[in-house]
Amino acid sequence: MTTIAQARAELEAKTPRSRRIAQDRSEILNSGLAANLEMPHPIFIERGEGAYVFDADGNRYIDTSVGFGLHMLGHAHPEIRRAIQSRAEDGWMFGIHTTAQMGLATLLHEASPCAQRVVFCNTGSEATMYAFRAARGFSGREKIALFDGFYHGAHDYGMWRTDASSPVDEPVAVPMGHGIPRALSDLVLLLPYRNRHAFDLIRRHRDELALVFVEGVQSSNPQSEAGEFLRELAQVCRDNGVLFGIDEVITGFRVAYGGAQARFDVVPDIATYGKVLGGGLPVGAITGKADVMNVFTGLAAERGVFSGGTFSGNPLTMEAGRAMLTHLRAHPDIYTRLEAAGARLANAVNGYCEANQIPAQMKHVGSMFHMFFQREPVNSMRDAVHVNVAAEKAFYLHALNQGVLVPGTQRAFLSAAHGETEIDRLIQVFQTSLGAVREEGIF
Numbered sequence: 205m206t207t208i209a210q211a212r213a214e215l216e217a218k219t220p221r222s223r224r225i226a227q228d229r230s231e232i233l234n235s236g237l238a239a240n241l242e243m244p245h246p247i248f249i250e251r252g253e254g255a256y257v258f259d260a261d262g263n264r265y266i267d268t269s270v271g272f273g274l275h276m277l278g279h280a281h282p283e284i285r286r287a288i289q290s291r292a293e294d295g296w297m298f299g300i301h302t303t304a305q306m307g308l309a310t311l312l313h314e315a316s317p318c319a320q321r322v323v324f325c326n327t328g329s330e331a332t333m334y335a336f337r338a339a340r341g342f343s344g345r346e347k348i349a350l351f352d353g354f355y356h357g358a359h360d361y362g363m364w365r366t367d368a369s370s371p372v373d374e375p376v377a378v379p380m381g382h383g384i385p386r387a388l389s390d391l392v393l394l395l396p397y398r399n400r401h402a403f404d405l406i407r408r409h410r411d412e413l414a415l416v417f418v419e420g421v422q423s424s425n426p427q428s429e430a431g432e433f434l435r436e437l438a439q440v441c442r443d444n445g446v447l448f449g450i451d452e453v454i455t456g457f458r459v460a461y462g463g464a465q466a467r468f469d470v471v472p473d474i475a476t477y478g479k480v481l482g483g484g485l486p487v488g489a490i491t492g493k494a495d496v497m498n499v500f501t502g503l504a505a506e507r508g509v510f511s512g513g514t515f516s517g518n519p520l521t522m523e524a525g526r527a528m529l530t531h532l533r534a535h536p537d538i539y540t541r542l543e544a545a546g547a548r549l550a551n552a553v554n555g556y557c558e559a560n561q562i563p564a565q566m567k568h569v570g571s572m573f574h575m576f577f578q579r580e581p582v583n584s585m586r587d588a589v590h591v592n593v594a595a596e597k598a599f600y601l602h603a604l605n606q607g608v609l610v611p612g613t614q615r616a617f618l619s620a621a622h623g624e625t626e627i628d629r630l631i632q633v634f635q636t637s638l639g640a641v642r643e644e645g646i647f
């Protein structure tokens with residue numbers, strides 16, 4: 205059995221160049237790093253190919269991050285590469301509208317059940333920021349309701365987390381980090397996730413609420429039974445005259461080609477996209493019903509809101525996204541296969557934990573995953589209070605040392621490039637890593 209100390213020493217020995225980069229980097233580059241969880245230094249990726257990434261020292265890893273969920277076809281897919289190369293021949297940024305936009309707009313319009321209209325931007329964060337603005341403009345109200353455990357991007361309106369001491373049924377929002385204006389806390393209503401008290405809170409605050417906004421599947425705790433709650437939530441919002449939005453930045457083109465809307469049979473007023481939509485290049489989009497989306501048609505429009513951006517709808521992203529969606533649409537078998545692969549992986553890991561009485565569990569919806577290192581069931585993030593952080597870190601260290609990369613965000617994904625060989629290997633590595641952590645007495 206490999207101990208944690210041995211795994212760490214082995215990793216250090218095979219990643220000297222990454223260590224040097226980490227040292228040099230700290231002198232110049234101050235942005236945060238969503239690195240692997242437990243390493244003396246982060247590893248730096250040099251290139252990716254299919255289901256694999258290669259670090260600065262040439263080590264190969266099965267990548268379960270796939271660019272934080274965006275490479276549905278794996279890294280450097282030839283059709284997307286060709287689309288990018290061919291676009292680059294003719295120039296790639298013009299600012300003003302180009303002939304390249306209608307292709308991706310049409311594909312998104314057809315795929316997103318609520319998409320009577322489409323607006324492009326550049327990131328998921330930008331998309332959710334615009335969705336909030338559109339809802340505020342359209343409704344004339346200012347409060348946005350978000351769910352305990354959410355992530356909707358990095359802008360100030362989304363930088364809230366739950367005060368752990370607040371009641372489960374009425375969570376209280378506290379800012380995530382410094383720099384978030386206190387005044388903004390008046391504009392957010394935090395709701396309990398998959399908890400019927402959320403419906404009471406919506407009814408109570410209906411006259412103040414511009415939008416109730418929820419992830420199609422929360423990446424912090426992917427729940428396969430999310431659909432019933434979503435459908436009831438949509439109904440409560442309709443009954444109370446409050447706009448309902450689904451954040452499909454992760455779930456769009458992942459949990460189904462039509463996203464969470466198609467998978468769970470629910471149609472919101474507005475939805476936001478990013479990640480897979482751009483074929484691996486920066487993208488965001490807002491889709492929605494025509495009356496709401498009309499606010500984007502210019503400041504002169506009724507209740508018009510500002511939108512725009514130098515890079516929005518740029519041709520390079522449009523062509524990469526078009527190649528991605530065209531391929532996914534033509535190959536629905538990808539979703540069938542990923543569904544089976546995801547279930548096989550989760551069943552093998554959860555079965556191993558049960559058989560060996562290991563207090564850990566893998567939550568998943570299709571090809572998106574999140575591991576929790578506690579015995580108690582996790583139905584929402586409020587249940588994740590017994591996480592054994594030492595065991596979690598040790599597990600990821602062992603996995604990395606055996607050539608499996610799980611990002612520090614703990615959100616893991618499979619892509620169409622992950623075949624049966626890679627799934628077998630993931631199962632083997634996760635099981636031996638769990639076994640090693642248990643043998644060392646950390647659970």
Ligand SMILES: Cc1ncc(COP(=O)(O)O)c(C=O)c1O
Nearest residue numbers: 327328329355356357453454478
């Ligand atoms: C559900 C959700 N919304 C929004 C975002 C923000 O997207 P981006 O990182 O492109 O700004 C993310 C990012 O992970 C996300 O998971």
